[in-house]
Amino acid sequence: MYEVNKVREIMTENVIYCEVPSTRVEVLSIMKKHNLTCLPVVKKGTKKLVGIITRYSLLEKPMEEQTALIMTRDPIYVSPNHRIKDLAKAFIDHRIRYIPVVDNDELVGMVTVSDIVHKVLTKSTFYQPIKNFIERNFIALWDKTPINVGWRIMELAKIYAAPVINSKLEVVGIFSASDIFSHIEIVVDEHKHVVKAATEGQEWDWDSLTIIYVGSKKLILPEKPISEIMKREIVTLREETSISQCAKKMRDLNLHILPVVNSEGVLTGVINDMNLIKILT
Structure with missing residues (x-):
């Protein structure tokens, strides 16, 4: 296969x-x-x-x-x-x-997981549509949501990335834990450790300007909106998109989640790489 x-x-x-x-x-x-x-x-x-x-x-x-x-x-x-x-x-x-x-x-x-998506699913011909692998029950965030609120919502939902929509209900980005890590500085007991990260496959940039104070079992995050740090370079997929095409988009954009829209451009689901690799099992 x-x-x-x-x-x-x-x-x-x-x-x-x-x-x-x-x-x-x-x-x-x-x-x-x-x-x-x-x-x-x-x-x-x-x-x-x-x-x-x-x-x-x-x-x-x-x-x-x-x-x-x-x-x-x-x-x-x-x-x-x-x-x-x-x-x-x-x-x-x-x-x-x-x-x-x-x-x-x-x-x-x-x-x-990305190794499978990038090196297996993109190099083989999987004509099956992503329709059966889409998450229908998912969380989307408003682009004006404060970073600390967005992070808390994802923590409660046990997810590390979510599509972002604006007031017109248009998909405008992807907000992930990596976006937070790419703008933080960790301060623990007066010891400061800079942590900058990217989505899997991307290089890290360690020049940080935003400070996040990490206390005992608590993160204090800046209250600016997620639109200021979210990833804007995204593509939307349709249910008819093939698994191979989806895998190539994930590889090219270094993302492990992509939004799915209907013919009117309305957000109807998300597809993540963990669901995508189910085609192999």
Whole structure:
């Protein structure tokens, strides 16, 4: 059905990682240097996988300094010979976006949901329309919504991105957690750690102007509207759009969610990459 069959064909080799013991500052330094949003964690002096840490992990536990207390322990992993079909199922079943690749008990790579979309779905001919994979019950945000309110809504809905509409109900952008991270500076106990991020596949720009104060279990976000930081370069899709076409749009725009509209241009749903890879399972 598709040309690429094994994890080794799409994974990132020579993977960048962090070690334990280490600190939040060291993890941030590695992420900054290599423009990464996720790092596998290995035991110091070895390549034995013991955890995984993402930019979200750093915000979820703002008062912890030790990597071992921030990371997700004993993460799901796959082998280089794992089938793409089984990899897609693992992403969906565990609702995760990053999976380390381990061979002979050593870390040898990383693979992501976007790797499947960009390297599998775009290179094969999937004529099926996206119609059956669209999210019909979804959240859209008003472009005048304050950033702190938009972030809280997404937190409650357990989503990291949402389409944005204006007062005319027109789709004008996509607002994501990455948009927030691209304008923040983390301040914890008088220690300031700049964190700038982008959507998966994009480079990070670490020159920050906006400050977000992270206190104990609380984020204080600037109250300017999401329209000032949202991603405006988007495309809208129709239900008849093929899976391959959708995958190519996601790759070209470095987005993992796209709005779907009807013939009148009215927003009717969203399609995300996690749903898109269900075609492989």
